[in-house]
């Protein structure tokens with residue numbers, strides 16, 4: 001059993017892939033083996049989380065997820081704990097493995113009840129796993145809401161019930177409350193599922209653990225991966241500023257110069273050799289607080305030799321520059337208003353698509369609304385399938401795509417998408433996306449290919465936020481400078 005952290009490297013399997021691994025494993029093992037392993041793993045984690053629990057409420061559903069709960073109940077009872085099971089199943093219709101665990105729980109003397117105990121020290125959610133076919137309702141939904149509202153920790157078996165294991169979608173009324181409720185844990189069985197790590201998945205699952213049930217995972221194709229910590233980028237002792245590349249940030253229309261200056265500052269502090277800011281504002285000649293930045297007229301920059309970061313605070317003015325930038329910029333990060341301009345202009349889309357064919361590297365960094373505009377759908381469609389949306393964008397535009405938000409997805413044509421696990425909701429503040437664009441620019445300028453550059457920058461950006469002191473506000477300016485000094 002292992003705890004998943006932001007440095008974990010692991011494949012992610014969707015429901016179809018997990019099912020085929022389950023069938024392959026079950027075919028080589030005596031009946032009921034997988035469920036016994038799953039139930040024991042759940043019981044072990046439960047004991048570690050709540051070693052002094054007097055009452056453990058285990059809510060079990062009608063299928064094999066419920067079977068895992070029944071098996072865990074038997075194991076806990078045998079170890080001196082007092083599980084109380086509420087089971088929504090029917091002994092005559094339960095799948096064979098769940099029925100076997102029902103008998104073992106009964107034989108162990110587990111208490112069964114029709115409704116939850118008056119109080120509990122740990123709740124185990126074994127209502128629905130990867131077999132959920134519709135959102136929970138009725139008694140099942142009521143029990144989930146009780147668990148979510150209780151002060152005790154909640155341990156979800158395999159996936160939080162009601163979560164779409166492929167996409168991370170959960171209906172709003174089944175999300176844990178932000179204001180009350182205990183800590184949340186999830187023990188994912190056999191495989192890690194993508195939905196645990198993006199969209200609402202992070203909030204629903206809490207701390208994720210994996211038990212592979214002693215099974216191989218080579219018999220199925222992963223749907224994605226957790227890429228873990230990027231390799232450190234060494235600097236030669238005998239190097240100079242030219243070794244780390246030039247970054248040109250183009251953006252900062254009147255009233256929005258700050259966005260471009262944030263991106264430029266982030267590129268500088270992320271190690272770019274030289275950083276030019278081509279402000280569309282026209283007025284600024286020097287940023288006295290950042291004298292390292294060279295402020296230039298955007299039109300005068302030789303983009304063929306540089307890495308360009310385009311769009312931060314660009315407003316509508318950015319539109320006029322895009323044909324030249326898309327055609328000439330050797331390495332390019334496209335953010336914010338530049339993405340919006342491309343979304344509404346088919347001619348710019350053609351120019352963007354042709355970059356890959358010319359060997360030019362491109363990273364798009366949309367947030368969900370920008371991604372929705374590029375895909376001509378609404379934001380909820382993007383959020384309903386973040387991995388699919390990122391991959392469609394990458395394929396459509398021949399670019400590396402960073403779909404931002406909780407569980408940032410990084411996709412590129414012909415590559416398996418990855419989900420980044422660093423970062424937290426303190427990043428939900430103005431300007432942090434500009435900082436990310438600058439950091440991707442610096443990584444690209446160092447010579448990394450676009451996918452590696454995106455992964456490195458997204459990981460570091462989130463990592464800075466994760467290390468941020470709890471009592472200090474997180475601002476984009478300080479984030480750009482690398483943290484609190």
Ligand SMILES: NC(=O)C1=CN([C@@H]2O[C@H](COP(=O)(O)OP(=O)(O)OC[C@H]3O[C@@H](n4cnc5c(N)ncnc54)[C@H](O)[C@@H]3O)[C@@H](O)[C@H]2O)[C@@H](O)CC1
Nearest residue numbers: 022034062063064065128129130131132133134135136158
């Ligand atoms: N995948 C694996 O390799 C293993 C799976 N195991 C467990 O088995 C689970 C999958 O079991 P199942 O395929 O039986 O699926 P589930 O137990 O997740 O759910 C299917 C059952 O729930 C019912 N159901 C679906 N949606 C419902 C809803 N909204 N409200 C009420 N009832 C609903 C279905 O009619 C069916 O009876 C996994 O998540 C995992 O917990 C483990 O036993 C061990 C190994």
Ligand SMILES: Nc1ncnc2c1ncn2[C@@H]1O[C@H](COP(=O)(O)OP(=O)(O)O)[C@@H](O)[C@H]1O
Nearest residue numbers: 367404405423424425427428430431432433434
């Ligand atoms: N809950 C969260 N968890 C992780 N990262 C987050 C979260 N909320 C926001 N972020 C990150 O913060 C940044 C915000 O970017 P964006 O929405 O473009 O903001 P802005 O336009 O103000 O700069 C992105 O990198 C995004 O992934």
Ligand SMILES: [K+]
Nearest residue numbers: 128157159161
């Ligand atoms: K569950």
